[in-house]
Amino acid sequence: MDFEKQQQAYRNSRPSIIGRGFEIITNPVGGAVAGFVPSGLVRGVLQGIDQAIGAPQLVRFDHDLSDLAACQNAAERVAIATRAISGTTGAASGIGGILTMGLDIPATLALALRCIRDTGRAYGYDGKGARERLFRLQVLELAGLNDKTLRAERLAALEAGIGSDGNLTEMPADEIEPIIEQAVERVSRALAIALFRRRVGAVVPLVGSVIGGAVNVSFQGDVGEAARFAFQERRLKAGKA
Numbered sequence: 001m002d003f004e005k006q007q008q009a010y011r012n013s014r015p016s017i018i019g020r021g022f023e024i025i026t027n028p029v030g031g032a033v034a035g036f037v038p039s040g041l042v043r044g045v046l047q048g049i050d051q052a053i054g055a056p057q058l059v060r061f062d063h064d065l066s067d068l069a070a071c072q073n074a075a076e077r078v079a080i081a082t083r084a085i086s087g088t089t090g091a092a093s094g095i096g097g098i099l100t101m102g103l104d105i106p107a108t109l110a111l112a113l114r115c116i117r118d119t120g121r122a123y124g125y126d127g128k129g130a131r132e133r134l135f136r137l138q139v140l141e142l143a144g145l146n147d148k149t150l151r152a153e154r155l156a157a158l159e160a161g162i163g164s165d166g167n168l169t170e171m172p173a174d175e176i177e178p179i180i181e182q183a184v185e186r187v188s189r190a191l192a193i194a195l196f197r198r199r200v201g202a203v204v205p206l207v208g209s210v211i212g213g214a215v216n217v218s219f220q221g222d223v224g225e226a227a228r229f230a231f232q233e234r235r236l237k238a239g240k241a
Contacts (some may be wrong), residue, residue: 074122079104079224119227
């Protein structure tokens with residue numbers, strides 16, 4: 001299995017088809033109606049990012065962490081479980097239209113954070129500490145970007161933060177918290193609008209059930225891919241050290 005080719009394929013990839021499709025269709029109205037989703041709800045989920053560390057794992061695994069293929073398989077199992085759970089909750093929330101959409105989006109983000117955390121564990125990273133918190137935010141932001149130029153910039157920043165031994169570059173304690181707060185603000189604004197635009201069709205009850213489920217599955221798929229790329233890159237660099 002050529003892991004380096006997989007990494008390069010992700011660097012060159014485009015946003016998911018369903019994500020691009022919903023952005024194009026709903027862009028004229030998505031920004032106008034995004035106010036229905038209070039940004040504070042999204043920000044609150046991201047500010048409580050450490051809560052994901054204590055939550056039960058989505059999938060239990062017991063594989064050889066020295067086997068990169070086994071790590072990847074475990075990470076894919078995490079992604080499958082995440083998509084299944086999020087698709088079900090998205091469909092349920094879509095039945096109620098806009099009244100329930102605002103509740104599902106924070107739940108979707110909380111699940112995405114658990115997906116990132118569990119993907120890290122699949123590759124042998126426990127995700128503890130402020131620097132790991134920032135890394136998870138970077139992965140989440142990367143998953144939600146559809147702009148090609150901005151995506152390339154964020155991807156480069158994420159990779160630049162990975163040391164030659166696979167560990168994250170150190171940051172002074174008094175500097176990292178302000179950086180995390182800035183990231184929370186940036187990611188919460190971007191994801192609140194992006195998720196709402198993708199799901200604007202869910203304002204129609206019943207029809208929204210199909211859209212809500214499909215968009216949640218698509219978004220969690222993007223999260224899983226971004227997380228596998230990020231943690232696999234760390235392992236590949238560790239293997240070269």
